[in-house]
Amino acid sequence: MTTIIGFAGYSDSGKTTMVSLLVPYFEERGIKVAVIKHDAHGHYKEAPAADSTLFIRSGASASVVLSPDAVRTYERKTVTLQDTVERLKGSYGLILIEGFKRESYDKIAVFRTEEQARIVQQLAVPPIACIAPDRKLAEAAAPDIPFFSMDAVESIAEFIRSRMKNP
Template identity: 50%
Template sequence: MACHVGFAGYSNSGKTTLITKVLVEFQRRGYRIAVMKHDAHGHYKEAAGADTTSFIDAGAEAVVTLSPEAVRIYERKANPDLQEQLLVLDHYDFVFIEGFKKEKYPKIAVFHTVEQSQIMRVLDPAPIAIVTDLDYTADGIPTFHSDDVQAISHFIEGYFKASQY
């Protein structure tokens, strides 16, 4: 069963950069990692002119592309459910989730600015950790600098070992 941990923050808070760094470290440690990103505003688009885009634009319910190194799946689905999609990725060791601020799963708050720190008021339950470059503390919540990838990775490992998630 995969361990699920989210990285929550507002736009340009450093979520993608942090996930990328932690992903590399976890792979170095021998883990298999999947990443799921929330596109809350529906901005993601397939590449214009690609065959898969033509199939999607024509109304296909699902498009699966098999290549020597990957499987890419597009499936039309009204109100996709996070928990259902996490089950699909359950054969990985960890699933790193970017976004889904309002879903209930362990999250790490990520922010660079005082304005972005307002994410702390949105997250319920409280995040399991904070990653920021600011001098910021919250009672009982471990805080890490965004460059301290080793410590962040160690914390995530320990969190799931301790909680038997």
Template identity: 45%
Template sequence: MAHCLGFAGFSNSGKTTLIAKLVVEMKHRGYRIAVMKHDAHGHYKEAQGADSTVFVETGADVVVTLSPNGVHIYEKKETPSLEEQLAAYAHLDYIFVEGFKREKHPKIGVYRTIEQRELLKGVAASLLAVATDLSILGDDFALPQFNLDDIRGIADFIEQYFMNCQF
């Protein structure tokens, strides 16, 4: 079963950059990784003019693109569930989730400003640690704190956390 870890933060907090760097580090350590991104506002678009986009725009319910190095699946679905998607990729080692900050899975809080830090207090119960490029700010949720550039340290923390978890 894959270990699910979320990255909670608000726009421009550094979530995508942090996850991308962690994917590289965790792949280097030999793990198989999935990344799921929450598009809460429905902004995701297929590439303009691509055949798959044409099929989506003409109303296909599912479009599967098979390439020499992967599969891209687009499926229309009312209120898709995170749990359903996590189950589909349970055969991997880790699933990093960007967004879904109100869901109950464990998360690392990510912020770059005091305002973003304050907004994270609403999801503090599910936070395991925080990552920021601000100077250390007091107890900061009384959680382990990492600099956004400390990719090795964050990766070590993730490994240790899931090693110590009882399922």
């Protein structure tokens, strides 16, 4: 059974860093992890001089690069988060989602400042925990939910693991 946990926060709140620290924790314990990142503004670009980028720029609807240990696919199409989650579910024990604050998956709010803490009010559903630099800031933004400091990666991982159906 796949567990899905989101990380929501504004730009520069620490979401990407946290997800990148959690991935090896689970992978080293035999739990395959997929990460889905929200690119709400369409900023992501393939490497500028890569062949696959040239194919996309030339108008290809898809460009697929097959390597000995990976597949990289770039497609011009619209898919929903739910479509992507459904496609990945059977192959991964854990799906970590970065962004998508308006989706109703379980989320951990990530913030560094009082201003960034406003993310808690913008989520589709209340967060299941928060990651912040200190307890006072966390409790002001999201009282009565678990709080983790930014450097408590193992504790955050264990919290997520406690929510997994088959850890």
